[in-house]
Amino acid sequence: MKYQTYKPYKDLASIVKFYWTLEVPFDPKNQKQKIVPDGCIEMTFNFGDKIKRYTSENDFILHPNAMVMGQRTKSYDILPVGNVDTFAICFYPVGFVNFVKSPLENLVDKETPIAELFGEAEANELERQMIQAIDTQKRIDIIETFLLKKLNERTTISNIVKSTVDTLLKTNGTTPINVILKDDISKRKQLERHFKKQIGISPKQLGKAIRLQANLHLLLNKKSETLTDIAYENEYFDQNHFIKDFKELVGVTPKEFLGNENMTLSALFYK
Structure with a gap:
């Protein structure tokens, strides 16, 4: 299991807490893993196999490959069905509202495909670039270009x-x-x-x-x-x-x- 974090560009440092990557090779003995609330909203890109998020002991949904996980009010269990290869942006509590117009209460305790938040064409292009990026630094460059462009449409935090x-x-x-x-x-x-x-x-x-x-x-x-x-x-x-x-x-x-x-x-x- 390989987990690494990266600092954001200085112009995003008050909005983005950090970027992180996670790589986990598949093991049939893998157990469900509990994710706990942390007060942050995350945008994640999955380049590996699908990940299950359990809604009950036996029922589950599959994570979208490019999604935003809203604020969490409770813990939940996940389980990858194969290899894990994930890149994510962890936003400060007041960070993500700068990039969307939807009320963030609509995102709580669920995974929302980025196409629903940014429009299908823009989201598909971003996902394509992230998939084709040759390494983590290139992915950071891509996402920071995207976020800095979005800041021009900034929502005012009260x-x-x-x-x-x-x-x-x-x-x-x-x-x-x-x-x-x-x-x-x-x-x-x-x-x-x-x-x-x-x-x-x-x-x-x-x-x-x-x-x-x-x-x-x-x-x-x-x-x-x-x-x-x-x-x-x-x-x-x-x-x-x-x-x-x-x-x-x-x-x-x-x-x-x-x-x-x-x-x-x-x-x-x-x-």
């Missing part, structure tokens, strides 16, 4: 959304929304409305996803000795509150996550 996201990122999702808004109830509905359109999910859901990433980093890198240490470091009231939030988003407890072969990919992504 100040209330940007300032809220900035605060959540700086504090690892621990700052309550009422504190960010300074208890101004009149701003709460405005924020919720703008968030659904420009981020896709509510401020509270984004905060939970960002907080989960901080928890996973501590858990996987053994930066804290115990679950209680992790709970207090990320400002949970107690260990039980931390475990409850973790299981709600991931589907298993922190202890069950560690060493679980179904979590290998998530551990690789978020370590």
Whole structure:
């Protein structure tokens, strides 16, 4: 399993978090892998075999080869049917809205073919170029040319959304929304409305996803000795509150996550 990340061009650095590639040779013994919410939207290009995304224990859909995965409010399982060869763009929470006109709440918890977002002709040409590219650097060049061109049609991010996201990122999702808004109830509905359109999910859901990433980093890198240490470091009231939030988003407890072969990919992504 080969996973690598790449930094974006400086003009995209406030919008694109990073690019990543994943190569995994097929093994009939491969297990389902759980993908957890991370507060980001991703555009992915699949150059290998199809990937299943399970909608129940046995039912699944096949990922489109070129798609956008919207904000996730829950974990889900995937399983490749053959070799994996993927290139992806990971956008900051306020990043992807710059490139589409559709409300991002329409993309939540599902895979949307890029043709539905950018039009069939433009999407097909982009996919063709990405498939024919000789290496990862060429693919980065292609996608950055595409994104920079799209920025000319830029959508304005509302100040209330940007300032809220900035605060959540700086504090690892621990700052309550009422504190960010300074208890101004009149701003709460405005924020919720703008968030659904420009981020896709509510401020509270984004905060939970960002907080989960901080928890996973501590858990996987053994930066804290115990679950209680992790709970207090990320400002949970107690260990039980931390475990409850973790299981709600991931589907298993922190202890069950560690060493679980179904979590290998998530551990690789978020370590």
